[in-house]
Amino acid sequence: MRVDILHSFSNKGNVRPWRDVLNQARRRIKLADELGIDGFWLGEHHFDHAGIDQSPNPAMLMADLAGRTSRIRIGIAAIILPLWHPLRLAEDLAMLDHMTDGRLDVALSRGILQAEIINLNAEADRADDERSKEIFAERLDMLRAAWSRDPFSWTSERFRIPHPETKWPGAGEMYTDDDGRVTGLSIVPRPAQPGGPPLFSVTDTVGGFVDAARQGLNVITWFPTGRVLDGRNAAYQEELDRAEQPNPALARSSAILRGCLVAPTDSEARELTEAQIDENVAFIDRVRGRQVWLDQGEDPDDPGVREQQPFDLLFERDHLLIGSPDTVADKMIQIARHRNVEHWLLSPYRDEEDVHVDRSLRLLATDVLPKVRAALGR
Numbered sequence: 001m002r003v004d005i006l007h008s009f010s011n012k013g014n015v016r017p018w019r020d021v022l023n024q025a026r027r028r029i030k031l032a033d034e035l036g037i038d039g040f041w042l043g044e045h046h047f048d049h050a051g052i053d054q055s056p057n058p059a060m061l062m063a064d065l066a067g068r069t070s071r072i073r074i075g076i077a078a079i080i081l082p083l084w085h086p087l088r089l090a091e092d093l094a095m096l097d098h099m100t101d102g103r104l105d106v107a108l109s110r111g112i113l114q115a116e117i118i119n120l121n122a123e124a125d126r127a128d129d130e131r132s133k134e135i136f137a138e139r140l141d142m143l144r145a146a147w148s149r150d151p152f153s154w155t156s157e158r159f160r161i162p163h164p165e166t167k168w169p170g171a172g173e174m175y176t177d178d179d180g181r182v183t184g185l186s187i188v189p190r191p192a193q194p195g196g197p198p199l200f201s202v203t204d205t206v207g208g209f210v211d212a213a214r215q216g217l218n219v220i221t222w223f224p225t226g227r228v229l230d231g232r233n234a235a236y237q238e239e240l241d242r243a244e245q246p247n248p249a250l251a252r253s254s255a256i257l258r259g260c261l262v263a264p265t266d267s268e269a270r271e272l273t274e275a276q277i278d279e280n281v282a283f284i285d286r287v288r289g290r291q292v293w294l295d296q297g298e299d300p301d302d303p304g305v306r307e308q309q310p311f312d313l314l315f316e317r318d319h320l321l322i323g324s325p326d327t328v329a330d331k332m333i334q335i336a337r338h339r340n341v342e343h344w345l346l347s348p349y350r351d352e353e354d355v356h357v358d359r360s361l362r363l364l365a366t367d368v369l370p371k372v373r374a375a376l377g378r
Helices: 020-035 058-066 086-099 114-120 129-150 206-214 224-240 266-287 308-314 323-341 354-376
Strands: 003-007 039-042 072-078 106-107 199-202 218-221 255-262 322-323 344-347
Touching: 003 072, 003 354, 020 039, 020 058, 020 354, 039 058, 039 106, 058 072, 058 086, 058 224, 058 255, 072 199, 086 129, 086 199, 199 206, 206 218, 206 224, 218 224, 224 323, 255 266, 255 323, 255 354, 266 322, 308 322, 322 323, 323 354, 344 354
Parallel strands: 003 039, 003 344, 039 072, 072 106, 106 199, 199 218, 218 255, 255 322, 255 344
Antiparallel strands: none
8 A cells, every 4th residue: 555645835825935835845755754655746837826836847846855855756746748848858757767766656637727738838728628638648659759769759740850950960870861860869868767657647537547548557536436436447447458468567446636634633633624625625616516526326416415514525425534543544444445545645734834734744654554554454
């Protein structure tokens, strides 16, 4: 069983100097490393004036943070793949893989926020879903080819590499033709991990799970729960089983993202997080609808669902790991057994406040995870 932390560069209201936000992340990853947490993940977001997650270059950030650790795995969830030149990304991630001594994991996405996508690559606007998927798929293929093919070349509607006017005096014969024209490039360095770091897709939909299986990607998911999650994982497994050459490195079920805060008592944990949960649920209700939180067969217009307190709504449907150490451990054991979860990404509530998050991480490491691992034999 693997338990990781998903860290956000939160700066609500943009009131703190960004250097303080960076230093907080430095402290937190060092603490997670010392406590034996398995992994630490960052996302990618741009133009974030509201301070939800001010992390425009996770590869650069992780190069800094990883150098302060010794054993914890380093994850990016997620690189917005259509916003990167695939060769620059291949170089940057390969360098980061070496800087972390092969501790890197990378999740990829097509992007969620329209403002980020269209201002960095307007062609990748998800309003044209088919084109967005084509751009993602080609860049994924190029990323993998850059890590495995030497010399590297690529010709398509969007890319011609090497550029036909490329000149490289003294280039080796494997990179040129008989007339001395450059026909391929060397992508340096190759990743430290053979074949490159493990790759994930961040998705919530059946189609996203199926596409991930077809593309040989592991899955990280947030909203699906209960039988909905079972259905997503079943679709993923069915698609994996269709592959002519099964990939044993792929997990058979998704990693799940859950909100977390461990406190000495259930009542204190709820008191600390309830206002933030109310705010989160109200926001998701506006942009996605209440259905995303629900299990299969539940009606978002049912008065019992509509009127339920957000904390109870989410806790009862296994979206929250919030409470005393015993409560959180019991919840993790229950979810792991019923949903076959072996990989967790935990997103701390009260994430800007070290006093609460530090205590939560310590309780997670000392009082929760030993009980969970003993019960599950993992």
